[in-house]
Amino acid sequence: MGIINQNPQQVSAQQNVNDTLIITRSRAPIEGLATPQAEVIISDTKGNTTSSLADTTGKFSVDYPDSFVENGSTLTIQQKINGLTGPAHTFRIGWEVDILACTATEMVVAGKANTDTQIRLKNGSILSQGKTDDLGRHTANISHVPVGSELTIIQMYGGLELHKTYTLPPVPPKFTVTESTLTEIKGIGLPRGLISLHPDRSSFLIHPDGTFFIDYRIYWEPWEPPTLGSKLYFYQEYAGRSGPVQEVLVGWSQRVALMTEASSSLTGTGSPNTPTRVQTESGQILGHGASGSNGQFAIHIAKQKAGTKLQVI
Numbered sequence: 001m002g003i004i005n006q007n008p009q010q011v012s013a014q015q016n017v018n019d020t021l022i023i024t025r026s027r028a029p030i031e032g033l034a035t036p037q038a039e040v041i042i043s044d045t046k047g048n049t050t051s052s053l054a055d056t057t058g059k060f061s062v063d064y065p066d067s068f069v070e071n072g073s074t075l076t077i078q079q080k081i082n083g084l085t086g087p088a089h090t091f092r093i094g095w096e097v098d099i100l101a102c103t104a105t106e107m108v109v110a111g112k113a114n115t116d117t118q119i120r121l122k123n124g125s126i127l128s129q130g131k132t133d134d135l136g137r138h139t140a141n142i143s144h145v146p147v148g149s150e151l152t153i154i155q156m157y158g159g160l161e162l163h164k165t166y167t168l169p170p171v172p173p174k175f176t177v178t179e180s181t182l183t184e185i186k187g188i189g190l191p192r193g194l195i196s197l198h199p200d201r202s203s204f205l206i207h208p209d210g211t212f213f214i215d216y217r218i219y220w221e222p223w224e225p226p227t228l229g230s231k232l233y234f235y236q237e238y239a240g241r242s243g244p245v246q247e248v249l250v251g252w253s254q255r256v257a258l259m260t261e262a263s264s265s266l267t268g269t270g271s272p273n274t275p276t277r278v279q280t281e282s283g284q285i286l287g288h289g290a291s292g293s294n295g296q297f298a299i300h301i302a303k304q305k306a307g308t309k310l311q312v313i
Contacts, residue, residue, distance in 0.1 A: 016086075017078075023162050023163070024164070026094055029063040032163075033060070035058060036054055036055070037056060040062050042064050045072035074091065075090070076090050091157070095111075095162055096164075097110070097117075097153045099166060106139055109139075110135070112132065112157055113134055115157050117155050119140045119151055121145075121150075122152075128141065147168055148168060152166075172238045173190075174246055175246065180248055184215045185214050186214075189210060190210065191209065194206065195235075196234060196237055229250065230249075231249060234248055269294075272292065273291060273293055274290065275289075276290055278301050280311070287299040
């Protein structure tokens with residue numbers, strides 16, 4: 001009969017110290033997941049160390065002095081359990097994964113170039129995987145992912161995993177342009193969202209009341225006024241997700257005629273040959289129509305009480 005002389009506790013610890021370390025924050029304090037109650041050790045390029053214990057769920061947070069940064073832009077991380085120390089892994093301070101774009105159909109993430117990358121659903125299933133390109137970008141199809149889904153973006157490098165979680169928000173609706181001149185546009189969008197220029201992605205903040213104002217003369221240098229009837233393209237962003245690209249005709253403004261409780265139609269002018277609808281603030285559609293070649297529209301709606309707020313889109 002053979003003799004088993006290995007300590008089961010030591011064998012278990014040896015397996016654990018080799019488990020993958022997960023980083024969720026790569027700047028001070030370094031945060032992530034390790035083996036529960038392991039000592040997580042951070043070292044700089046000169047061998048100086050600092051450490052902290054992971055909690056019972058494996059979460060850890062290790063701060064380090066400013067001198068670690070002065071000694072270089074990389075750190076080394078490893079874990080120690082029951083006197084056994086696992087392999088050392090080196091990473092760059094500030095290693096991050098960012099979401100460059102998130103539309104109705106695709107998500108573009110950016111991180112370390114030419115690096116294995118995955119996007120997983122909350123249940124652990126893999127939505128997308130592959131290496132990032134030379135610019136560090138990876139694109140995933142999210143057209144069938146429900147709103148509210150929790151996604152985890154993972155980069156794997158040097159025995160480490162960098163994790164970033166993102167809850168998929170709704171696709172922003174179209175914004176409304178209320179005035180368009182040769183120098184500016186005004187409109188209504190989602191409060192505290194962004195209106196972004198396509199394709200260069202310059203962004204403009206929407207005010208807390210939902211209104212926005214973009215003065216071309218401030219944001220475009222050198223200033224060259226657009227021509228009447230020329231087209232600019234914008235889209236609305238909210239919580240990191242972008243809505244459809246919309247065409248804005250320079251010099252064409254949406255104007256609505258005064259309504260009373262006796263009015264059974266809404267008339268006005270807007271962009272020529274454009275589908276137009278009237279709805280309540282809650283999104284209930286009251287009527288559909290379209291503007292003519294001169295931009296004029298007339299849409300039949302039910303009579304409304306005084307003070308009712310309507311949206312023309």
